[in-house]
Amino acid sequence: MTQIALEKVSRVYGDEKALQDIDLTFTDDVTTAVVGPSGSGKSTLLQVINGLVRPSHGTVFVFGEPIDYARLPELRLRIGYAVQGTGLFPHLTVEENITLLARLVKWDAEQVKARTEELMRLVNLPLSFARRYPHELSGGQQQRVGLCRAMVLNPRIFLLDEPFGALDPITRNEIQREFLHLQQMEARTIVLVTHDLREALKLAQRLVVLDRGSLVQHGTRKEILEDPANGFVRSFFQSQLEQ
Amino acid sequence: MRTAVISLVTLLSLLLGPDTAGGQTVVVGSKHFNEGYILAEISAQLLEDRGFRVERKFGLGGTLVCFEALKNGEIDLYPEYSGTLEQAILKLPHRVSHRELREILRRRFDLDLLESFGFSNTYAIAVSRGLARERGLKTISDLAKLPNLRVGFSHEFLNRQDGWPGLARTYGLPARPVGIEHGLAYHAIREKRLDVTDVYSTDGDIKKFDLVLLEDDRRYFPEYLAALLVRSGLDEQIKRILGELAGTITAAEMQGLNGQVLLERKSFAEVAQQFLREEGLLRSQGTALLGSRWGTLLFRAATHIELTLIALVAGMAVAIPGGIMIYRLRAISKPVVYLAGLLQTIPSIALLAFMIPFFGIGATPAIVALFLYALLPILRNTAAALFSIDPVLKRVSVGMGLTAWQRLRYVELPLAAPTILAGIKTAAVINIGTATLAAFIGAGGLGEPIVTGLALNDTALILEGAVPAALLAVVTEWGFEGLEKLLIPKHLLQKPAE
């Protein structure tokens, strides 16, 4: 089953076209990185998938069906979502942040506890952090908690909007390694928005390149590096990888 | 809590009091001035002596408040003056006899005016003895020659047809009087900030402040015979008992009774009891003067807290959901907040007065008024707190799959809690202050001694209400700080440094 597909999807804000006529089928069980310059529509593309943004035209298919906008919460429970700056709830402890969804869908206490420990181990978070509040953690640790929270219900689809954006290079490296490890453990369909091409090439098997709301190229790393669709893609890659 | 106090008081009165055989409760009201209190207390004690239970609603905010309360059956009786009834209430174009007046009251309002206590307390115009001597002031006509005198009248006198407007016309007085609280006028005259004011001819203050009354040389002021005004439906036996008070007090005696309270600082209860005993009207040894000072204080504080608390809880029940609604339906946010703000600008006394036609007097209108005052701070803080939640958190909570209700319950309200709590605290403190004014409409509480103290120029009495009210406000602040510590993680109280 194709888990995510977009059919002629556009989204306009006033005169501005944030997404323009996008036809795109994401490959299941691999990581696809969405890249492009700032303002090219990456975040919008991501949010169209979990219904945070509703297309002006076109249809979005998730888990093989068009999104039912009257029943978004149920759909979203099956889609992990993590953003830059973590978005952790400051009034909840690490544990409470991670387990909020599990408790809301009424898992029993033991199941919740086991899942928390499993996830924290997976991303190398000391279990002793469970009782801390987000502000008592470093940026990298908060980012890991954010990932755990998005994974708690074991969603088949994972949407990540620059989740490692604000980290220092060393921490970033570490988390990227863990990310790859997670992916090996259990394959999911992951859409990863990043403005860092190196990160995209390191973490994703496939790439989507956007420019001013339009889809310019979609393919494997190799295809895009060896055969850029046009001058824009070529110069975008050159300028990014030269730095 | 209050019920407990009341039943304690009732128990005490059962043990200490005389035969409370009647079992019927009579509600006695009084206006907010010295003589009103004394006459009402005399009537109340007489009834208690004869075995009736009496509920006192003294210090009501003015003639109209009392009259409305009586009409609505909120009180059974209160002392009133014939002139006031003719002019301020019935607005009669000409004078009528006492008998005609009674006839009209019975026919139009179903009220009985009992036989007069025996004296007339007419309005009079007073100046200080020094000024009278200096300027040779003897009559009200003399005032016309001195346009530069500073004149201050009680608000009631200033606005009644039988008060200043008519007086100015009759005597051609040029003065531009200001409105001043009756009790404060005496002080203002003593401090030489004011030259002329209105007084009642039986005022005990006349002696105390060494004032002289100007002769009403054109006989402008009507007679103000003091008498009890009662509901016609009141038990005939009660009316008969009250009738025993007819003709028992002369004007000079009334000045004496007023003076005992004002100058000798005796309590109303004491003065009333002594009077009744001297008149030989008491059957028993006299009502034991119930309740220690502390007991009274406690009772008032309990009433005060009760008023504030009920209003606050009701305010929360409306304003928190209201704030949430504003947050969800942005369109209504402006009008709602403006409306609540508008309510806040209505002066407390005015708001309390507005309540009377709808809710009568006593606790209900006071609670409604306090409730209205509590709305704005809670509403505004709730909405503001919700609006200011980090948009990333809102987006994430939606994106995670929380329903609208779950977001509210698990994310938005907890994050807004510190600000909402601060709004509740503000409302509570405002309410404690405003509730002191509730005594004007017979709601009791710590405002009672303040209102009485204002009527009597008794600073000590004012403090007896003001100090506990202030303490209550401080304790409330502390209480909320404790609640904050208990309910809200510390780091949310100051914005986290991120």
Ligand SMILES: Nc1ncnc2c1ncn2[C@@H]1O[C@H](COP(=O)(O)OP(=O)(O)OP(=O)(O)O)[C@@H](O)[C@H]1O
């Ligand atoms: N809610 C909105 N209202 C109006 N315009 C919007 C809104 N959201 C996005 N846009 C516009 O749509 C375009 C695409 O925005 P988007 O956030 O998808 O870009 P992006 O590729 O994620 O950029 P960045 O790399 O800076 O995060 C931008 O020009 C932006 O200004």
Ligand SMILES: [Mg+2]
């Ligand atoms: Mg973006």
